[in-house]
Amino acid sequence: MFLEVKNIVKSFGSEQIIKELNFTLNAQNTMSILGKSGCGKTSMLKIIGGLLSPDAGEIILNGINVANQSPKHRKIVYLYQEDLLFPHLNVFENIAFGLRLKKLPENEIIQKVNSIIASLELEDQSGKMPHQLSGGQRQRVSFGRAIIINPALLLLDEPFGSLDAGTRQRMQELFKKLTKEFDITSLFVTHDLKEAILMGDQIAFMQKGRLKVYQDKTEFINDKETGVQDEIGFWDGLKSKETISKH
Amino acid sequence: MRNKFSHIGLVFFVLIGVIPFAAAFIYALLYSLGIVGVLNSGFTLQHWQTVLASSEVFKSFGYSALVAAISVVISVSFALWLALKFRKEFDQKILSFIIYLPLAIPGVVAAFFTFQLFSRAGFFSRLAYQLGWINEVSQFPDLVNDALATGIIITFITIVMPFFVLLFLNVYKNERVGNLSELAYSLGASSKQVLWRVSLPVILRKTWTLIALYFIFLLGAYEIPLLLGQESPQMLSVLIIREIKQFDLSKISEGYAIAIIYTIVVSVAVSALFSRKNKTLNEI
Amino acid sequence: MKFNWKPYILTLIVLLILFPFVYMVLLSLASEWRFPDLLPSYFGLRNWLKIIGSETGLLHSFLISVSISLSVATVSTLSGFFISRSVSYHPKKRVLTLLTYFPYILAPVVFAACLSYFFLRMGLFGNATGVIVAQFMITFPYALIFFSSFWNQRTKNLEDLVATLGGNQLQTFFKMLFPIAKGMLLICFFQTFLISWFEYGLTSIIGVGKVQTLTIKVFLFIKEANFYYGALSCCLLIFPPVVLLYLNKRYVFNKLV
Numbered sequence: 001m002f003l004e005v006k007n008i009v010k011s012f013g014s015e016q017i018i019k020e021l022n023f024t025l026n027a028q029n030t031m032s033i034l035g036k037s038g039c040g041k042t043s044m045l046k047i048i049g050g051l052l053s054p055d056a057g058e059i060i061l062n063g064i065n066v067a068n069q070s071p072k073h074r075k076i077v078y079l080y081q082e083d084l085l086f087p088h089l090n091v092f093e094n095i096a097f098g099l100r101l102k103k104l105p106e107n108e109i110i111q112k113v114n115s116i117i118a119s120l121e122l123e124d125q126s127g128k129m130p131h132q133l134s135g136g137q138r139q140r141v142s143f144g145r146a147i148i149i150n151p152a153l154l155l156l157d158e159p160f161g162s163l164d165a166g167t168r169q170r171m172q173e174l175f176k177k178l179t180k181e182f183d184i185t186s187l188f189v190t191h192d193l194k195e196a197i198l199m200g201d202q203i204a205f206m207q208k209g210r211l212k213v214y215q216d217k218t219e220f221i222n223d224k225e226t227g228v229q230d231e232i233g234f235w236d237g238l239k240s241k242e243t244i245s246k247h
Numbered sequence: 248m249r250n251k252f253s254h255i256g257l258v259f260f261v262l263i264g265v266i267p268f269a270a271a272f273i274y275a276l277l278y279s280l281g282i283v284g285v286l287n288s289g290f291t292l293q294h295w296q297t298v299l300a301s302s303e304v305f306k307s308f309g310y311s312a313l314v315a316a317i318s319v320v321i322s323v324s325f326a327l328w329l330a331l332k333f334r335k336e337f338d339q340k341i342l343s344f345i346i347y348l349p350l351a352i353p354g355v356v357a358a359f360f361t362f363q364l365f366s367r368a369g370f371f372s373r374l375a376y377q378l379g380w381i382n383e384v385s386q387f388p389d390l391v392n393d394a395l396a397t398g399i400i401i402t403f404i405t406i407v408m409p410f411f412v413l414l415f416l417n418v419y420k421n422e423r424v425g426n427l428s429e430l431a432y433s434l435g436a437s438s439k440q441v442l443w444r445v446s447l448p449v450i451l452r453k454t455w456t457l458i459a460l461y462f463i464f465l466l467g468a469y470e471i472p473l474l475l476g477q478e479s480p481q482m483l484s485v486l487i488i489r490e491i492k493q494f495d496l497s498k499i500s501e502g503y504a505i506a507i508i509y510t511i512v513v514s515v516a517v518s519a520l521f522s523r524k525n526k527t528l529n530e531i
Numbered sequence: 532m533k534f535n536w537k538p539y540i541l542t543l544i545v546l547l548i549l550f551p552f553v554y555m556v557l558l559s560l561a562s563e564w565r566f567p568d569l570l571p572s573y574f575g576l577r578n579w580l581k582i583i584g585s586e587t588g589l590l591h592s593f594l595i596s597v598s599i600s601l602s603v604a605t606v607s608t609l610s611g612f613f614i615s616r617s618v619s620y621h622p623k624k625r626v627l628t629l630l631t632y633f634p635y636i637l638a639p640v641v642f643a644a645c646l647s648y649f650f651l652r653m654g655l656f657g658n659a660t661g662v663i664v665a666q667f668m669i670t671f672p673y674a675l676i677f678f679s680s681f682w683n684q685r686t687k688n689l690e691d692l693v694a695t696l697g698g699n700q701l702q703t704f705f706k707m708l709f710p711i712a713k714g715m716l717l718i719c720f721f722q723t724f725l726i727s728w729f730e731y732g733l734t735s736i737i738g739v740g741k742v743q744t745l746t747i748k749v750f751l752f753i754k755e756a757n758f759y760y761g762a763l764s765c766c767l768l769i770f771p772p773v774v775l776l777y778l779n780k781r782y783v784f785n786k787l788v
Contacts, residue, residue: 051691071694078695084688088710098696101706149696252700256617259610260627263671268634271645283648329544336541344777348548351772353729355746356765359753360551363558363762370554373569409548460636467638469732470746474753484638484732491644492736506641517632522625 001060002027002185003153008047008057017043019209021057025187025202030179032188032200033211034226040209041189045155048187049078061152077146081158083138085130091141092117092126098149116144119181120174136167140174147182154186160195172198193231197221272510279504286496294500303480304505308512310480314396314472315465318403323458325404326411330419331446337416349409354402358474361402365390391475398475399482403465411458418453419446456520463513483509552769558762578763589748589760593767596728596744599659603666604724608716611674611723618675619682628679635672640732642669650737657741665737666730670723677719681712721779725772 001024008021017040025031035041046052048059050071059067066074085094092113093100099109117126120140130138139159146154159175160168172195179186188199196203203220204213214220221228277283281291298304330337337346352360364370372387381387391398419425424446431445432438451458472482481489487509490502558564559578561571582589618627634642643665647656655661686708693703709716731746738747745768752761 049691049695051695071691072697072699074695075697076695078691080688080692082685082688084685084692086689086707086711088713097693097706098698101693101696101698101702145696253617253620256614257621260614260618260675263610263614263668264634264675265630267646267649267668268630268637268642270649271642274648275645333537333541333544336537342541342545345545345548347776348552348773350725351769351776352551353731353746353768355729355731355749356551356555356769359749359761359765360554362753363554363758377569463636467641469638469640470750474750484640487641488644488732488736503645506645509641510637513636514633517636518629521629521632 001025002029002062004058004060005048006058006060008044008054008059010043010047010052010054017209018047018054021211023204023211023213025185027185028179028183029201030184030186030188030199031202031204031213032190032196032198033204033206034190034193034196035206036191039206041206042157044206044211045078045157045187045189048153049076049155050074051078075149075152076155077149077151077153078155079142079146079157079159081161083130083135083142085133085138085141085145087130090127090129091122091133094130094141095144095148097145102149112148113144116148119178120144134167135163136171139163139171143175143178147178147184150182152185154184156186156188158190159188161191168195175199193226193228197228272507275503275506275510279500279507281500284500287500294504298501298504298508303486304508306480307483307486307505310396311466311482314399314403314482315462315468318400318407318465319458319462321400322404322408322411326408326415327447327450329412330415331442334416334419337412346409346412349405350413352406354406354468354470355474357402357406358398358471361398361405361475362391365398365401367391392477394477396472396476399472402471402475403468406471407461407465410461414454414457415450418450422449422453424449459516459520463516467509467513552773555762555765555769558759559766561762562759564759578759582763588743589745589764589767592743592745592748592764595659595742596746596768597771599663599666599742599744600724600727602663603670603727604720606663607667607670607674607723608720611671611719612678612712612716615675615678616682619679620687624679628676631672631675634668635676638732639669639730640736643733643736647736656737657739659738659742662734662738662742662744665733666727669730669733670726673726674719674723677722678712678715681715686711718779721775724775728768728772 003025005021005023008018009016010018021044023031033041033044043052047054050066050069054067057067058065061074061076066076086097089097095116096109096113099112104112114126117123120143122137122140122144125133125137125141130141133141142159160171163171176199178184188196190196190199197217197220202213203217204211205220205223205226206212207225212223212225214223220226274283278287279294281287281289281294336342362369366372367384367387367389369391372381372384375381375387390401427445427449428441431441436444467484468482469484469488472485476482476485480486483505487502487506490498490505492502493499560574560576562573562577564571618624618631621627646665646668650656650661650665655664689707689711690703693707698706729746730744731750734742734744735747735750738744740747743751745764748764749761749768752758752764
């Protein structure tokens with residue numbers, strides 16, 4: 001297993017926000033995690049990314065327990081819902097940021113960044129500042145900035161939450177394409193049912209700090225808790241009403 | 248992330264931000280109680296009794312508060328009027344720079360300037376003489392070092408009002424008072440109603456803490472009343488420094504007692520202003 | 532037709548603002564201006580030439596003021612920036628911020644009077660170092676409060692982001708925090724410079740007349756009733772801030788937007 005999370009527990013004061021977190025994930029797979037706001041999903045991602053320390057538990061990445069490593073050594077990138085581009089840098093420099101931290105040679109940086117910019121379909125935007133970009137473009141830059149440093153694991157916290165429906169769909173497709181192209185392993189948190197089903201190779205559901213991982217999508221769909229059945233019921237109900245009124 | 252870096256920061260914070268204040272307070276307290284100091288010989292409440300028995304401290308408090316309050320009220324009213332009436336004009340290129348110019352004038356210069364203009368041998372007195380309104384220096388009204396603190400109030404206003412104009416202009420933009428006013432008009436409000444029910448409440452709600460803070464600043468102002476004030480009553484800072492720094496050493500303890508009273512009053516006021524809401528200057 | 536009074540009031544406002552500047556310059560060029568003359572009997576560069584001849588020590592005062600204010604502004608802006616980070620990210624942020632307000636709100640002159648004993652004991656009485664330390668104590672809380680809004684959740688997230696992208700603490704500051712705080716750093720430098728530049732009461736107490744900054748000089752000249760030199764020192768006091776304001780408005784405020 002590429003990623004193994006074992007018995008992670010976290011409390012704030014008397015409230016336990018992460019209860020016995022256990023799951024595994026294969027390399028180059030995406031696990032989508034469905035959860036409402038306040039279910040503990042952001043805390044879970046921050047613990048895995050090293051931005052929050054757990055009370056107990058292990059995070060084994062590629063055979064090494066990283067639970068006590070500082071975030072900069074983990075090679076795990078956490079992406080916020082908000083794109084958080086550096087306001088003082090243009091598109092090119094935002095993407096190049098991680099490479100500049102590593103002090104790579106200039107021509108290597110230029111070549112790598114330009115190739116990512118091409119994959120992201122941002123060729124014409126490279127000199128623009130963040131405030132000149134649309135929401136979808138900003139989110140793409142944010143992806144590029146993370147992917148370029150070749151992270152072992154990508155954590156996505158509702159990355160498309162603030163985008164409109166059309167842009168969102170295009171971004172989902174682009175993300176799928178990129179994960180294949182760059183062999184990305186990721187955890188994808190969302191509150192959108194459809195997105196959870198679409199994006200994940202594996203699928204999980206988080207509620208009140210407890211994560212439930214499903215065998216496959218059928219099990220997920222059949223679980224009453226996830227709300228998939230309600231959704232199906234809603235559309236079926238609409239359909240049958242329509243057929244009744246037609247008669 | 249908890250790290251060494253932020254711990255060192257906190258240590259420095261305490262060292263520079265907290266300890267000097269505490270040290271100053273404790274020293275003043277001990278001095279006023281006769282425990283430290285040149286002529287003092289042990290714990291006594293005598294200095295405090297003298298201070299509390301004399302009416303000078305309370306007069307000085309009342310006088311300072313009144314002068315500061317009058318100055319703030321006049322400044323705020325004028326500044327509101329200017330900011331609301333000339334909003335568009337102040338946006339123009341040259342004017343938008345000119346309205347910042349008063350910020351380059353410190354209290355000392357403003358006080359000196361008031362003195363030059365309004366004193367009996369000053370510019371306006373000369374003007375009045377040349378115009379034939381007065382025949383002698385003494386006929387010109389006493390506007391500097393006078394009992395009504397005219398000079399102090401004029402100077403306070405010249406110092407504080409420009410700042411308020413800039414503040415209100417800024418808040419008008421940030422709080423989108425313009426859009427809110429348009430909305431109110433479309434809901435059928437008259438321009439008077441818009442002013443009293445929208446513009447003023449929105450602006451003042453956002454700025455009242457800062458206005459209160461300026462009142463406290465003026466309460467403790469030093470150089471302006473030092474130059475333009477009279478012998479008695481004096482404004483607080485002037486009184487405290489006079490007592491502490493004068494040649495009569497026996498008065499020093501009383502000076503520190505007044506300083507303690509002043510510090511407590513101001514600290515309580517600030518705590519009341521900022522503890523209920525977690526508001527800082529920058530949120531304005 | 533409706534009478535438009537606005538241009539008249541505006542003109543009046545502009546005149547009122549410019550009047551002190553013009554008047555100070557004129558007064559600094561004058562001498563032997565006795566009551567009730569509306570204009571002085573001498574008008575020329577005599578006073579200014581004397582300064583360059585350094586007879587009054589004004590040039591010296593100017594240099595002292597510049598070095599004191601530059602030191603105070605540099606130290607308080609930088610320390611305020613770093614330390615307000617620790618304060619703002621602390622769970623007890625509210626209490627700590629409240630503590631910051633106490634020295635900020637107190638009249639500096641009273642603060643100085645209560646601290647003068649300690650300055651005396653530490654050998655900081657009557658010298659420029661002492662004045663710098665004392666002024667720093669009042670500009671520091673200002674800088675601290677000034678930067679507290681910068682260290683918000685967004686900045687914290689950006690810092691975390693740099694960490695997950697592989698950056699260390701030093702890189703976080705130099706590659707990200709300093710660049711995005713540039714405008715605020717400049718404004719804070721400007722403001723703390725002004726607080727120090729304008730400071731009179733505290734300087735007079737800690738400097739005991741030995742550290743003669745420009746504000747101290749102005750007071751001395753006024754006490755001697757030497758209004759022409761007084762006006763001249765006022766000019767030296769107000770024109771550097773005017774230049775700074777011009778630069779500030781042009782470069783800083785534009786960049787912030």
